[in-house]
Amino acid sequence: MGLSRSLLLRLSRSPWLAEQFRRRAFARRAVRRFMPGEDLPAALDGSAELAKAGIGTVLTQLGEQVRSGQEAQAVRDHYFQVFDQLRDRFLPTQVSVKLTHLGLDVGREACIRHVLALAAKAQEEGSFLWIDMEESRYVDATIEIYRRARAEHANVGVCLQAYLRRTPQDLTALLPLSPAIRLVKGAYNEPADVALPRKKDVDAQYYTLALRLLDAAGTGRGKPVFGTHDLNLIARIREQASSRQAVGRYEVHMLYGVRAEAQRALAAEGEKVRVLISYGSHWFAWYMRRLAERPANVWFVVRSLF
Numbered sequence: 001m002g003l004s005r006s007l008l009l010r011l012s013r014s015p016w017l018a019e020q021f022r023r024r025a026f027a028r029r030a031v032r033r034f035m036p037g038e039d040l041p042a043a044l045d046g047s048a049e050l051a052k053a054g055i056g057t058v059l060t061q062l063g064e065q066v067r068s069g070q071e072a073q074a075v076r077d078h079y080f081q082v083f084d085q086l087r088d089r090f091l092p093t094q095v096s097v098k099l100t101h102l103g104l105d106v107g108r109e110a111c112i113r114h115v116l117a118l119a120a121k122a123q124e125e126g127s128f129l130w131i132d133m134e135e136s137r138y139v140d141a142t143i144e145i146y147r148r149a150r151a152e153h154a155n156v157g158v159c160l161q162a163y164l165r166r167t168p169q170d171l172t173a174l175l176p177l178s179p180a181i182r183l184v185k186g187a188y189n190e191p192a193d194v195a196l197p198r199k200k201d202v203d204a205q206y207y208t209l210a211l212r213l214l215d216a217a218g219t220g221r222g223k224p225v226f227g228t229h230d231l232n233l234i235a236r237i238r239e240q241a242s243s244r245q246a247v248g249r250y251e252v253h254m255l256y257g258v259r260a261e262a263q264r265a266l267a268a269e270g271e272k273v274r275v276l277i278s279y280g281s282h283w284f285a286w287y288m289r290r291l292a293e294r295p296a297n298v299w300f301v302v303r304s305l306f
């Protein structure tokens with residue numbers, strides 16, 4: 001892992017720095033590159049705008065590792081309102097949640113109840129619920145909770161990270177469920193015995209996992225989503241889709257503000273594309289992860305100072 005990436009990821013866990021950034025106007029300006037606005041109405045307007053270009057969206061409220069049951073309940077209730085507003089505005093939008101935002105560190109059973117309630121609500125509204133993948137210490141719990149939710153609801157999916165050494169086995173274990181899987185490279189600071197340290201190896205593992213997901217989709221066993229901005233990887237996956245009978249059976253998801261032209265071009269070529277829109281005031285750790293993905297982004301911050 002590059003030094004700048006690991007440094008940015010370490011800094012992402014600093015409460016002091018988070019407070020400094022939140023109070024600075026330049027940081028708020030810089031972060032706007034990756035979000036249409038800090039509140040839900042801005043995210044809904046962003047979704048409506050993308051829908052005009054045939055691009056669906058996934059909304060997520062920023063926040064993680066809440067410390068109380070009340071906070072977790074408030075997050076659940078917020079997402080209930082999100083589903084209501086998506087229905088009222090007829091938006092082709094899904095929702096993605098972090099389990100530690102729904103109280104995983106506070107109590108697993110309550111967190112499971114929140115996930116089941118949100119999956120039921122998503123189903124009622126004809127939408128879809130995604131479960132993000134966080135640091136490696138949460139993977140077992142996340143997969144277990146996904147299994148519980150998938151046993152009751154079809155419209156729930158989970159993220160898997162290609163950088164983790166364990167992910168090929170996790171995928172093998174999940175495939176019998178005909179799962180919806182959002183495959184990403186992985187955004188956290190992990191030790192080398194847990195995650196592949198070299199980007200080249202992560203890219204190779206992503207491609208191998210993607211082919212397995214395409215094969216599963218081609219035989220009606222699951223719904224893959226490729227969550228990446230790596231256009232070379234996307235091109236190789238698209239090439240493989242037809243020989244694996246998976247054309248039209250997968251989606252490409254990208255982050256708001258990253259490779260926007262490619263999002264539009266892929267949608268115009270008939271690919272199913274969605275953009276993940278984040279909103280909320282707890283953006284520091286998430287924003288640092290975006291900087292770490294492309295340390296050159298730090299220059300955007302520096303430039304916004306002037």
Ligand SMILES: Cc1cc2nc3c(=O)[nH]c(=O)nc-3n(C[C@H](O)[C@H](O)[C@H](O)COP(=O)(O)OP(=O)(O)OC[C@H]3O[C@@H](n4cnc5c(N)ncnc54)[C@H](O)[C@@H]3O)c2cc1C
Nearest residue numbers: 132133159184185186187227228229230253254255290293
């Ligand atoms: C829809 C979606 C959901 C995600 N959910 C999760 C999750 O639940 N858990 C998790 O650990 N990670 C998640 N991620 C983040 C993911 O793990 C990667 O950190 C991130 O997508 C960057 O990797 P990449 O696949 O785009 O490939 P890279 O090889 O890192 O990037 C490919 C190219 O895309 C461009 N690019 C990538 N990121 C940025 C950026 N931030 N700013 C500007 N340009 C950029 C660059 O030009 C780069 O060369 C998600 C990503 C997406 C798109």
